[in-house]
Amino acid sequence: MAKEDANQIAAHEPIRGVEPYDGPAGGWGALKAVAMAIRDQMGTSTDTRALLKMNQPTGFDCPGCAWPDPQKTSSFEFCENGAKAVTWEATAKRVDVAFFARHSATALWEWSDHQLEDAGRLTHPLAYDSDSDHFVPIGWDEAFARIGAGLRALDDPNQAEFYCSGRASNEAAFLYQLMVRAYGTNNFPDCSNMCHEGTSVGLPQSIGVGKGTVTLDDFDETDAIFCIGHNPGTNHPRMLSTLSAAARRGVPIVVANPMKERGLERFKSPQHPTEMLSPSSTQLASAYHQVRVGGDSAMLKGMMKALFEADAADLAAGGAGLLDRAFIAEHTLGITDLRKDVEATGWEEITRRSGLSKRAIESMAEIYWKAERVILCYGMGITQHANGTANVQELANLLLLRGNMGKPGAGICPLRGHSNVQGDRTVGITEIPGEAMLERLDAHFGITSPRAHGHAAVESLQAMREGKSKALISLGGNLAVAMPDPDACFEAFRKLDLSVNILTKFNRTCLLLAKETIILPCLGRTELDEQAEGPQWITVEDSMSMVHASRGFLKPAASDLKSEPAIVAGMAKATLPDSAIPWDWLVADYDRIRDAIEAVFPDFRDFNTRVRQKGGFRLTVGASERKWNTPSGKAHFLVHPLTGASGEEGALILTTIRSHDQYNTTIYGLNDRYRGITGRRDVIFAHADDLADRGLAHGDLVDIHAGPGRSLNGYTVVAHDIARRSLAAYYPEANCLVQLDDHDRSSGTPSYKSVRVTMAHSSLAANAA
Numbered sequence: 001m002a003k004e005d006a007n008q009i010a011a012h013e014p015i016r017g018v019e020p021y022d023g024p025a026g027g028w029g030a031l032k033a034v035a036m037a038i039r040d041q042m043g044t045s046t047d048t049r050a051l052l053k054m055n056q057p058t059g060f061d062c063p064g065c066a067w068p069d070p071q072k073t074s075s076f077e078f079c080e081n082g083a084k085a086v087t088w089e090a091t092a093k094r095v096d097v098a099f100f101a102r103h104s105a106t107a108l109w110e111w112s113d114h115q116l117e118d119a120g121r122l123t124h125p126l127a128y129d130s131d132s133d134h135f136v137p138i139g140w141d142e143a144f145a146r147i148g149a150g151l152r153a154l155d156d157p158n159q160a161e162f163y164c165s166g167r168a169s170n171e172a173a174f175l176y177q178l179m180v181r182a183y184g185t186n187n188f189p190d191c192s193n194m195c196h197e198g199t200s201v202g203l204p205q206s207i208g209v210g211k212g213t214v215t216l217d218d219f220d221e222t223d224a225i226f227c228i229g230h231n232p233g234t235n236h237p238r239m240l241s242t243l244s245a246a247a248r249r250g251v252p253i254v255v256a257n258p259m260k261e262r263g264l265e266r267f268k269s270p271q272h273p274t275e276m277l278s279p280s281s282t283q284l285a286s287a288y289h290q291v292r293v294g295g296d297s298a299m300l301k302g303m304m305k306a307l308f309e310a311d312a313a314d315l316a317a318g319g320a321g322l323l324d325r326a327f328i329a330e331h332t333l334g335i336t337d338l339r340k341d342v343e344a345t346g347w348e349e350i351t352r353r354s355g356l357s358k359r360a361i362e363s364m365a366e367i368y369w370k371a372e373r374v375i376l377c378y379g380m381g382i383t384q385h386a387n388g389t390a391n392v393q394e395l396a397n398l399l400l401l402r403g404n405m406g407k408p409g410a411g412i413c414p415l416r417g418h419s420n421v422q423g424d425r426t427v428g429i430t431e432i433p434g435e436a437m438l439e440r441l442d443a444h445f446g447i448t449s450p451r452a453h454g455h456a457a458v459e460s461l462q463a464m465r466e467g468k469s470k471a472l473i474s475l476g477g478n479l480a481v482a483m484p485d486p487d488a489c490f491e492a493f494r495k496l497d498l499s500v501n502i503l504t505k506f507n508r509t510c511l512l513l514a515k516e517t518i519i520l521p522c523l524g525r526t527e528l529d530e531q532a533e534g535p536q537w538i539t540v541e542d543s544m545s546m547v548h549a550s551r552g553f554l555k556p557a558a559s560d561l562k563s564e565p566a567i568v569a570g571m572a573k574a575t576l577p578d579s580a581i582p583w584d585w586l587v588a589d590y591d592r593i594r595d596a597i598e599a600v601f602p603d604f605r606d607f608n609t610r611v612r613q614k615g616g617f618r619l620t621v622g623a624s625e626r627k628w629n630t631p632s633g634k635a636h637f638l639v640h641p642l643t644g645a646s647g648e649e650g651a652l653i654l655t656t657i658r659s660h661d662q663y664n665t666t667i668y669g670l671n672d673r674y675r676g677i678t679g680r681r682d683v684i685f686a687h688a689d690d691l692a693d694r695g696l697a698h699g700d701l702v703d704i705h706a707g708p709g710r711s712l713n714g715y716t717v718v719a720h721d722i723a724r725r726s727l728a729a730y731y732p733e734a735n736c737l738v739q740l741d742d743h744d745r746s747s748g749t750p751s752y753k754s755v756r757v758t759m760a761h762s763s764l765a766a767n768a769a
């Protein structure tokens with residue numbers, strides 16, 4: 001059959017699990033998905049009260065995302081993906097002793113990531129027994145004793161790595177860093193290292209703080225919102241309420257994203273009875289620019305170039321100019337170099353790299369300069385590139401040019417990942433601690449913390465690969481699956497002497513067997529946490545620096561679970577038998593841990609009092625008040641050469657994305673409703689013209705190659721509304737394309753969102769024929 005005929009047939013034949021989705025985000029589909037999640041996970045017997053207590057002042061913080069809770073509403077705030085996160089944790093399914101007796105480790109390895117977690121909650125501490133190839137139950141004391149012995153057996157504390165995923169509470173994370181520093185290392189690989197590290201490293205240099213500067217109130221006052229490289233319909237669904245309120249006020253929402261994402265286009269709020277019962281929905285984006293994958297820095301430079309040009313024209317016409325000259329003079333350094341750099345960058349290069357026309361970029365700039373107050377939101381589409389930190393600093397440059405920092409209705413808004421990833425950092429999970437913090441920690445607890453910098457995630461994996469690090473303790477997460485290059489990572493994990501996983505659910509990282517592999521099951525957010533002095537609650541910090549309480553109340557999944565703080569205390573006592581730190585006393589009443597946090601981090605003054613107030617309190621963010629905690633005391637314009645993946649003519653750049661039915665490495669189900677995918681994940685999204693250029697058609701089987709040994713074979717290619725020369729595939733499957741060494745040199749963040757690849761007809765298809 002001639003190629004064209006085959007393509008035509010393919011275009012007309014239905015493709016399994018691929019059908020365009022026409023509806024808005026939210027709506028009845030969201031309600032249906034929640035009903036299914038409840039049925040699949042909780043059956044009829046379990047407590048669905050949990051869903052109503054999510055993000056309420058008396059309930060628990062949703063484990064889904066770090067978007068803040070509106071303080072003004074007391075009614076239930078509906079969020080489909082929050083409901084999925086809760087039902088996944090509050091599931092009626094269990095992986096108990098009988099489960100592990102039935103399934104060997106070798107057999108479990110063949111299960112998919114979805115099947116492994118879907119099997120249910122962990123119920124007992126487990127250790128791998130190599131004689132039987134099964135995980136077998138062990139007592140808590142035995143588990144702690146083995147961990148303590150393993151850590152004490154190392155020649156040097158720097159041979160151990162202590163991972164933290166962002167669900168741990170402030171209390172658990174603080175105790176964890178205390179134990180680790182008392183033990184003697186700063187090796188804190190952390191999920192931030194794969195996520196917003198470009199924000200943590202880049203913003204302090206620009207504006208003196210590594211956090212967002214806006215609060216929810218600013219969204220009520222802003223004149224324009226830019227959403228760059230994030231997908232709130234899936235990853236921060238509660239943000240859609242904020243965006244639709246702004247849209248209804250007539251605030252322009254400008255999107256820059258290679259993919260058309262329904263959650264940025266249209267929203268039908270399940271909270272809005274009239275909207276639900278009518279065919280209408282709220283239009284969100286007022287302008288949608290499909291920037292090429294990796295093309296953001298060029299786009300941002302283009303916006304600044306257009307702004308400088310319009311400013312010059314305005315001055316020439318006798319106007320006052322479009323830059324905030326008073327702000328720039330009083331608050332910033334570096335404008336001359338920035339201007340020189342932007343002026344030296346030609347439009348040809350800007351449009352080629354960004355994939356956007358000059359007119360499109362000028363229109364974005366015009367909305368930007370016509371607005372008095374602008375909020376700029378961004379996510380992984382900005383940070384997960386080799387130039388991720390530079391991207392973040394270009395965003396800050398753009399905002400500073402018009403004084404959009406530290407005034408109501410304006411500022412920078414990084415969409416953080418895990419629900420407490422920001423808080424974990426605030427209370428000391430960092431491989432590069434500051435001296436002042438260490439001095440206070442040492443003074444309060446009578447220890448001598450190590451001063452040498454430790455490992456972040458990529459460095460820890462490298463040390464494990466080289467055999468320099470021999471033990472890994474993970475407080476949550478699924479590190480081996482989250483990191484790039486599974487071949488290299490899996491091998492590194494299997495070399496370890498000791499691997500300890502503190503988890504709610506069993507996952508693939510547990511199956512990378514070390515000489516000693518231990519799994520410790522912990523309580524989740526939703527569950528009642530009873531300690532010696534009574535029921536406890538924890539605190540978290542959201543992405544707008546609000547610290548508030550979270551109270552679980554469901555009956556724990558099993559009687560033998562411990563809380564994360566109790567597990568850390570158990571490990572600490574077994575590892576540091578001579579420690580004078582009163583571990584049990586601290587865990588008996590979490591107020592005592594909070595008092596200690598206050599002693600080490602003065603910003604938490606009156607912590608126990610203020611966090612008991614409704615809605616909690618906001619930590620100080622200097623830049624929100626135009627106080628710049630930089631060495632110069634000013635905000636800095638920072639100049640970066642145009643790099644990034646999209647420079648080469650003809651190259652295809654692949655980005656990795658989350659489906660609507662996933663929470664990072666947790667795969668709730670195989671649908672991606674808003675992108676029209678059902679029951680599968682083995683797809684590649686591509687522009688129809690890029691397919692045609694390669695003699696490919698919608699529905700063909702393709703192989704994607706990123707380099708020797710790095711390929712994804714036999715995937716179905718889907719023609720999609722995506723920028724030219726840009727491909728997208730789901731994470732974590734596509735992690736086999738990303739090299740461990742391919743990361744941002746400033747932040748260590750892997751380049752998950754810019755992988756140079758080639759795409760061709762699949763050799764699997766040829767074999768089948």
Ligand SMILES: Nc1nc2c(c(=O)[nH]1)N[C@H]1C(S)=C(S)[C@@H](COP(=O)(O)OP(=O)(O)OC[C@H]3O[C@@H](n4cnc5c(=O)[nH]c(N)nc54)[C@H](O)[C@@H]3O)O[C@H]1N2
Pocket residue numbers: 064065066081195228229230231232234235236256257258259261291292293294295296378379380381382415416417418655656657658660662663664753
């Ligand atoms: N339900 C759910 N909620 C989550 C998570 C989850 O997995 N599921 N994960 C949590 C975590 S840890 C995080 S970090 C956040 C992640 O939240 P997001 O940052 O929204 O996550 P992603 O899905 O990785 O990517 C988002 C968007 O970036 C776009 N993009 C890809 N490459 C580029 C690029 O080069 N430039 C631009 N401008 N855009 C690009 C993609 O098309 C996609 O729309 O969400 C958190 N919340």
Ligand SMILES: Nc1nc2c(c(=O)[nH]1)N[C@H]1C(S)=C(S)[C@@H](COP(=O)(O)OP(=O)(O)OC[C@H]3O[C@@H](n4cnc5c(=O)[nH]c(N)nc54)[C@H](O)[C@@H]3O)O[C@H]1N2
Pocket residue numbers: 117165166167168191192194195196380384417418475476477478479481482483502503504505506507522523524525564656657658663664665666731732734735752
């Ligand atoms: N290709 C590609 N790779 C990526 C990304 C990408 O966009 N593309 N994104 C990166 C990002 S932003 C991140 S944050 C990382 C995510 O990396 P991680 O944080 O390591 O991974 P998660 O999938 O969030 O962790 C899931 C596990 O957490 C455990 N868990 C759930 N709740 C709790 C709890 O309350 N306590 C404890 N102790 N454990 C719990 C469960 O057992 C579950 O198996 O992945 C990164 N990897």
Ligand SMILES: [Mo]
Pocket residue numbers: 191194195196416417418
């Ligand atoms: Mo993340």
